[in-house]
Amino acid sequence: MPYVLKHGASSELFACGLVNRYELPYYGVKDWDEESAALGERESFLAARGVGDPEAWNVVELEEMKLKMANVKLKNDPANRLFLDDSGAFRIEKKQ
Numbered sequence: 001m002p003y004v005l006k007h008g009a010s011s012e013l014f015a016c017g018l019v020n021r022y023e024l025p026y027y028g029v030k031d032w033d034e035e036s037a038a039l040g041e042r043e044s045f046l047a048a049r050g051v052g053d054p055e056a057w058n059v060v061e062l063e064e065m066k067l068k069m070a071n072v073k074l075k076n077d078p079a080n081r082l083f084l085d086d087s088g089a090f091r092i093e094k095k096q
Helices: 035-048 064-074
Strands: 003-007 015-019 025-029 057-061 080-084 090-094
Touching: 003 035, 015 080, 025 064, 035 057, 064 080, 064 090
Parallel strands: none
Antiparallel strands: 003 057, 015 025, 080 090
């Protein structure tokens, strides 16, 4: 199962510009295949994107279908922020 970054206080999933396996750019939720890779790369990954306090972002497991749905919900739009509540429901907000 994939692993993603979820903000502990806000429940936001970390999304950014990515490149898919076909070398096409898109805006989506960053994921890792292995928990150890996510934990090992979290700090440098967030720092490279100008995000402070990497400890505020937790590595969480997300079902493959939920990850796909998360990226659909983002609509490839960097103005969208995606949140995942404790019941597993998504909520979208526009960045201000």
